[in-house]
Amino acid sequence: MNTTIDKIAWIHLEHGRILSTRSHGRDVYYIPGGKREPGETDLDTLAREIREELAVAIIPATATHLGTFHAHAHGHRDGVVVQMTCYTVDHHGTPTPSSEIDEVVWLTYADRPRVSPVDQLIFDRLHHTGALR
Numbered sequence: 001m002n003t004t005i006d007k008i009a010w011i012h013l014e015h016g017r018i019l020s021t022r023s024h025g026r027d028v029y030y031i032p033g034g035k036r037e038p039g040e041t042d043l044d045t046l047a048r049e050i051r052e053e054l055a056v057a058i059i060p061a062t063a064t065h066l067g068t069f070h071a072h073a074h075g076h077r078d079g080v081v082v083q084m085t086c087y088t089v090d091h092h093g094t095p096t097p098s099s100e101i102d103e104v105v106w107l108t109y110a111d112r113p114r115v116s117p118v119d120q121l122i123f124d125r126l127h128h129t130g131a132l133r
Contacts, residue, residue, distance in 0.1 A: 005073050005082045008045040009033035010058070010089060011066050011122070016133030017106040018126065019095060020115065021053060024102045028074060029115045031086070031122060032095075042085055053101045056093035063089040067125060071118035084118045108133055 009031045012019040020029040034049035036042075043060045050058050066086040073082040097104050109127040112120055126132035 002079045002081060005076075005080065006036050007033055007082055007084050008036060008042050008049065009084050009086045009122075010046060010050050011086045011126070012088070012091075012095070013126070013131055014106065016131070017108050018123070018132055020105050020107045020111075020119075021097070021101045022103040022105070023100045026102075029105060029107060029111070029119070031084075031115075031119050032101075033084075033086075042087065043089075046087060046089065050091070052099045053097075054093075054095040054104065055098045056091045056095050059090045059092065063087045067122075069118050069121045069125075071116075071121055073118075074116035082116075082118050084122070086122060 010033050021032050022029050032053050036045045043063055047058050066088055068085045070081055070083050073080040095104050109123055109132050112123045
């Protein structure tokens with residue numbers, strides 16, 4: 001039986017690098033964001049997750065849908081897929097580790113092997129468009 005994990009992610013690029021995070025006890029990096037709670041819209045989820053993980057406030061009116069990506073969910077059994085709906089959005093504040101986040105880093109395409117499978121697809125798209133160096 002296939003299971004889909006519905007996640008919303010913040011694509012934040014600066015100078016050809018992408019903001020990424022590593023949670024406590026994890027061995028790979030993940031683009032910031034998280035799972036939708038019942039009744040939440042994409043932007044509700046994004047605002048809550050980014051506030052919890054990085055202690056910044058997004059500006060929902062500036063959100064642009066970048067794409068939706070599907071891949072095997074890292075660390076889960078076969079048949080578990082993550083659907084990652086990605087947005088770019090402006091924000092207030094400086095991203096700093098909060099909640100379960102242990103580390104905040106800026107990655108380039110060379111770091112692709114260090115991220116989850118769905119993030120690798122996102123890295124490929126961003127690199128292809130020239131946004132990620």
